[in-house]
Amino acid sequence: MSLIRRVILGRRFCTAVPRRAEDVMSNPDCRPFQLSLRVMYLSSVDNLDTAAKYARLAVFSRIKAEDTEAAEDTEVTCQSIIKSMVWHKRHKEAYDLYDFFFNQHKLKPNRRSCNSILESRIQQGLVDEALDFHRSIKPGMARYYPSEDTFRVLNKGLVNSGRLDQAETLLKGGKAVDRGIYPDHVAFSNLIRGFLDLGNLDKATLVLEDFKKVCSRIDPSSYYPYHPPFHGEFENRVAFLMAAFVEYWFKQGKEMEAMECYNQSLFANKFPVLAYTGDAFLEVLLKYGKKKHAWDLYHGMLTATHKRCFGYSTVKTMVNECFDMGRCSEAVETYNKAKEKKRFVRGSYVITRCCEMGLLSEAESLIAADGFEYIEGTTFKTMMDAYVRPGESMML
Known part of the structure; x- marks a missing residue:
């Protein structure tokens, strides 16, 4: 019997199952909030063995039925350690923990814990x-x-394994229409890219048209029950799919067709470009050397008034482009300008890149500006490694 089937059926992986917190460690602290913080920190600095040991204390937290915050903290503890194990490709430990939490001790999993197990199987090519x-x-x-991420993971796994018919069936199961929301543009993009990779432009175009038809039957106000719908949401989702066609034409060596497709996708209807759409095009433009167009698009997103037109990954893409080109000063300047305009931009990744390149004074300045509470544990670890690394230049 396979490992995953034992997870499904709730079979135990080991005979010695801890029944008390003291069986896990001496003087255990099982308070849900403190435990979740400890596990997340240990995971962030890659001390997964210790993090897993602490995480097992979650099953012994005494949570009252009305204490929803404590229950959420316990969920965070479980999902964070399972996700970290999968991220580091320690798949067996992830299954062991899932079994321990949700089969042996009967905690209730949430979507993130389940999606991590799905991602683990997909990573190993075990789609069935x-x-x-x-x-x-x-x-x-x-x-x-299931959540939106559930179908994204399954859809991508089916596409990558060449099972495009099954991926298409999964998307056309009626769930989006039944719930009255837009279908998932990321999952549809995966399917379109799958057909384009096979050179089947006609089928990819049909999938695009299917997406448009489903969206046309949906009332946008039902998708945003708590605030007015964003003007251009439908257009942005369609444009996001068109990024796959732009890349297809670039791959074919047809630059003129690619840029014509790009201009029609983003600028024909003059709708505001949302972050997820702009980010998709930034990656394609940079990949195929259209850097002026990428920077023009980026500056347009940066100066847009609506907060949804610019995101964390937007500035990260362009900052990394500067670092990759060896323009370190420009990278830091790009980040600082984005931060001046968009308060939610945080710079752990900029600090990490500065440390990797020996720019410790710049890293220190960014930490001082951002505040310690916004810096990830892995960033501090990278900085300490840079300080003790012998022979590194600390010059800009």
Whole structure:
């Protein structure tokens, strides 16, 4: 019997199951909030063995039924350690922890814990076992499952394994229409790219048209029940899909067709470019050497008044472009200008890149400006490594 089936069926992986917190460690602190912070920090500095040991204390937290915050903290503890194990490709440990939390000790999983197990199976190319696991989660078994990310993970796994017909069936299952929301543009983009990679432009175009038809039957106000719909949401989702066609034409060596497709996708209807759409085009433009167009698009997103037109990954893409080209001063300047205009921009990744290149004075300045509470543990670890690394130049 495979490992994942034992997870599904709730079989134990080991005979010695801790029944008290003291069986895990002496003097255990099982307070949910403190425990979640400790596990997340240990995971962030890659001390996964210790993080997993602490995470197992979550099953012994005494949570009152009305204490929703404590219950959420326990969920965070479970999902963060499972996700970290999958991120580091320690798949067996991820399954062991899932089994320990949700089968042996009967905690209720949430969508993130389940999606991490799906991602683990997909990473290993075990698509059928991922589908088995997905089908085993009955309604109500896991909180908020399935989610949008569930279908993204499954869809991408099916596409990457060449099972495009199944991926298409998954998208056309009626779930988006039944719930009255827009279909997932990321999942549709994966399918379109799958057909384009096979050279099947006609089929990719048909999938695009199917997406438009589904969206046309949906009332935008039902998608945003708590605030007015954003003007251009539909156009942005369609444009996001068109980024795959722009890249297709670049791959074919047809630069004129690619740029014509790009201009028609973003500028024909004069709609505001949202962050997820702009980010998709920034990656394509930079990849194929259209750097002036990328910077023009970036500055347009940066100066847009609506907060959804610019995001964390937007500035990160352009800052990394500067670093990759060896323009370190420009990278830091790009980040600082973005931060002046958009208060939510945080710079752990900029600090990390500065440390990797020996620019410790710049890293220190960024830390002082951002505040310690916004810096990730891995960033501090990278900075300490840079200080003790012998022979490194600290010159800009």
